[in-house]
Amino acid sequence: MSRRTITIGSKVGLHARPASIFTHAAKATGLAVRLTDSSGKTVNAASILSVLSLGINCGDSVTLICDDEGAEAALDSLSQLLESELDH
Structure with a gap:
């Protein structure tokens, strides 16, 4: 299992x-990526409604998790995306 904990x-x-950009990128990986918030709630990272339901704010820590082959590169890319400013 691969995981990355990052700050939004x-x-x-x-x-x-930002949620739309992230969920599209997660879906484009073709992998089953999950997003977990600081309270421990885990959702499908490719689902915009699920991601929005977490109510994640700037500075919050989240964890990306994936068990699939190729997860390391995908999580690296998604982590960089979440750590950047996506609302411009």
């Missing part, structure tokens, strides 16, 4: 546009 970089957190 977007000023608005994972809301609206």
Whole structure:
């Protein structure tokens, strides 16, 4: 199992546009990536409604998890995305 714990970089957190950008990237990996918030709730990272339901804000820590082959590179890429400003 591969996992990355990162801090959200977007000023608005994972809301609206940043969540859309992230979920599209997660879906594009073709892997079963999960996103876990600081309370331990885990959702499908490719589902915009699920990601929005977490209410993740700027500065919150989240964990990306994937058991599939190729997970290391995918999680590295998704982590960099989440740590950057996606709302511009």
